[in-house]
Amino acid sequence: MEEHKSNTSFKPIATRKIYQYILEQFVHLVSTGVLKPGDKIPSERELAESFKVSRPSVREALRVLEIIGLIDIQPGGGAYLKEMELGPFISVVAPLMFSRDRFDLELLEFRELIEIRAIELLPNPLSAEALEPMGRAIGEMRRALQDNDVEAGALADIQFHRSLLLASNSFILQKVLELVVSLFEHAVRGGRSVVLEKQEDAAQLLHDHERIYRELASGNTDQAKKLLSSHLMMVRRYLR
Amino acid sequence: MEEHKSNTSFKPIATRKIYQYILEQFVHLVSTGVLKPGDKIPSERELAESFKVSRPSVREALRVLEIIGLIDIQPGGGAYLKEMELGPFISVVAPLMFSRDRFDLELLEFRELIEIRAIELLPNPLSAEALEPMGRAIGEMRRALQDNDVEAGALADIQFHRSLLLASNSFILQKVLELVVSLFEHAVRGGRSVVLEKQEDAAQLLHDHERIYRELASGNTDQAKKLLSSHLMMVRRYLR
DNA sequence: CCTGTCAACTGGTAATACCAGTTACTATAG
DNA sequence: CTATAGTAACTGGTATTACCAGTTGACAGG
Structure with missing residues (x-):
């Protein structure tokens, strides 16, 4: 049960999930003003292709953006950036x-x-x-x-x-x-x-x-x- | 461009997504104390079967729970409830x-x-x-x-x-x-x-x-x- | 000009498969 | 017997494919 005492200061490796990278890029684009409220976000399929990831990964990122109130998603329509809402x-x-x-x-x-x-x-x-x-x-x-x-x-x-x-x-x-x-x-x-x-x-x-x-x-x-x-x-x- | 004036007070129909229902059930279980911090959440596959939905839907709900800091997800391990963290x-x-x-x-x-x-x-x-x-x-x-x-x-x-x-x-x-x-x-x-x-x-x-x-x-x-x-x-x- | 139809989008959901990491049990070498 | 290594059965992470349902816009017919 006891942990090995290690003199070396190895730090645990933090693995990040794909959706976090996508999220990061989006937030960065918004905070630098490249993306502004009202802008339309490319479709999930386009994003998946651009990021070279699968659609589910893109969707998870969009889900988070939706929860923090940064985008509005209209089924059948698309996703639009908005001023952050809580x-x-x-x-x-x-x-x-x-x-x-x-x-x-x-x-x-x-x-x-x-x-x-x-x-x-x-x-x-x-x-x-x-x-x-x-x-x-x-x-x-x-x-x-x-x-x-x-x-x-x-x-x-x-x-x-x-x-x-x-x-x-x-x-x-x-x-x-x-x-x-x-x-x-x-x-x-x-x-x-x-x-x-x-x-x-x-x-x-x-x-x-x-x-x-x-x-x-x-x-x-x-x-x-x-x-x-x-x-x-x-x-x-x-x-x- | 003008909207039709309607005397009838039809209200727009709000469709809810599956992940929202799952989310709702989880939050309810937590707020009523059925689920407590430290509890282990069933695996995504089990949840999918219990809710009779697909795994991606379950994952989207878990993703949200993760962002609001209500669960910790350990890849390979499982997901554990915790005191909400911001x-x-x-x-x-x-x-x-x-x-x-x-x-x-x-x-x-x-x-x-x-x-x-x-x-x-x-x-x-x-x-x-x-x-x-x-x-x-x-x-x-x-x-x-x-x-x-x-x-x-x-x-x-x-x-x-x-x-x-x-x-x-x-x-x-x-x-x-x-x-x-x-x-x-x-x-x-x-x-x-x-x-x-x-x-x-x-x-x-x-x-x-x-x-x-x-x-x-x-x-x-x-x-x-x-x-x-x-x-x-x-x-x-x-x-x- | 209005209206209905249809094709081409969009996101929502499902099913399946595979990878990678964790865990626990087990067999084997010492 | 013990400790190690190996193995099998999990877990979540990701990708692929498919289909449904709703929106949109163009287009044809009234």
């Missing part, structure tokens, strides 16, 4: 996360930490393009409230925060918040009650969003920050 | 991240935000098991400083922070910090200069770590927090 990855991992005890609360606390930091980095004033999706989310939320559609309301709530964070100046915060928000979205769609159920609470949420939106629209970013901050803390207190 | 995912995505402008600095700022929050959640007092890897990292850093081995020093620095965050009480912060720290590690191994190069700076880092370690070991968690906080801010100022 959605596919999240949808796989989310069940593992939420199976943990009290994950919901932890996630909310984490989101509070990040989102408050993100709004500190909002450009001032906000552009119209940044404001527009927020307005839409509010409209959606108002409609859901009237219809008493809890899930739609929760999703609209998420959409509001998503559009808010997308306006942030920090790339990392955007990605991390996208990840967090996606987790929430997954939880809501899965029927978990990370959301407010009572109508008056939903109305309060809507009201908060509207105030934040108004302040942002009229350029009072600082005031909006304070509102959002207390808004998030209110939500957390509610859930605890 | 390493494999990071190693694919890292080049994409660092190709962005000023990503290093953003990452450092983000890490500062998270890590300061994480140390607020450190248990008090720290267990010996939590302290031990920190001590090792310090020893390694000291050795690297004497040898003037910049890369080894940087890796030991990372290892110190990694062992610190692993002691935190928050699952999410652990995972996110693991992600961030892995990104740093990747950058260092890639030869990027996210690290301090001058020897006196490295000595300063080591000195900071030693002080933090001493405070933690003697139970003065609060004092350690303050030290770590100013330590991180110092590092950031240096890089800016």
Whole structure:
């Protein structure tokens, strides 16, 4: 059972699989800008021929690219590069996360930490393009409230925060918040009650969003920050 | 070009691929605790027969499980479940991240935000098991400083922070910090200069770590927090 | 001009085969 | 008896081939 003591410093030989080489070349081409979002990827058969490997090897590489959200594959169509999205990855991992005890609360606390930091980095004033999706989310939320559609309301709530964070100046915060928000979205769609159920609470949420939106629209970013901050803390207190 | 206006609310039909079904079953078994870390996964051929699908389909599912760091595959051996690790995912995505402008600095700022929050959640007092890897990292850093081995020093620095965050009480912060720290590690191994190069700076880092370690070991968690906080801010100022 | 058809793509899946590495059992040499 | 070498039965990695199903675009006929 014991290992041989060896004075020589032989290092274990790391063998790499073919799909990793393919993956590496793709990532390199993307990170150097040779391939850009929107570009069409050659067909699997062409790639197999170019790389001089078999189609299954190519497919495994594409599978990974799909999971990390770098390409969209349309059966019958082809594969297209896109800006990296965390959605596919999240949808796989989310069940593992939420199976943990009290994950919901932890996630909310984490989101509070990040989102408050993100709004500190909002450009001032906000552009119209940044404001527009927020307005839409509010409209959606108002409609859901009237219809008493809890899930739609929760999703609209998420959409509001998503559009808010997308306006942030920090790339990392955007990605991390996208990840967090996606987790929430997954939880809501899965029927978990990370959301407010009572109508008056939903109305309060809507009201908060509207105030934040108004302040942002009229350029009072600082005031909006304070509102959002207390808004998030209110939500957390509610859930605890 | 215009789409037909349809009053009926037909929703697009989402077709799912076989590997997704397999993936789903696996994730479900793991999240419900039926499968636990350390368990051996049946061979690809057995799985193919159980699921009544072909081996390539099984392999694509396993490939994804490998990328999200849920299984270890040993060629010739078999596949074993493990606690989810972000390493494999990071190693694919890292080049994409660092190709962005000023990503290093953003990452450092983000890490500062998270890590300061994480140390607020450190248990008090720290267990010996939590302290031990920190001590090792310090020893390694000291050795690297004497040898003037910049890369080894940087890796030991990372290892110190990694062992610190692993002691935190928050699952999410652990995972996110693991992600961030892995990104740093990747950058260092890639030869990027996210690290301090001058020897006196490295000595300063080591000195900071030693002080933090001493405070933690003697139970003065609060004092350690303050030290770590100013330590991180110092590092950031240096890089800016 | 619109519409349906058809051929040539695309990715999804299956089946099969072979290679290379691991493992465990076994026979053989000492 | 023990330790070694050999062997057989695994494992995953890769390649090949084939067929299905969906998309696309050109083309012919209304």
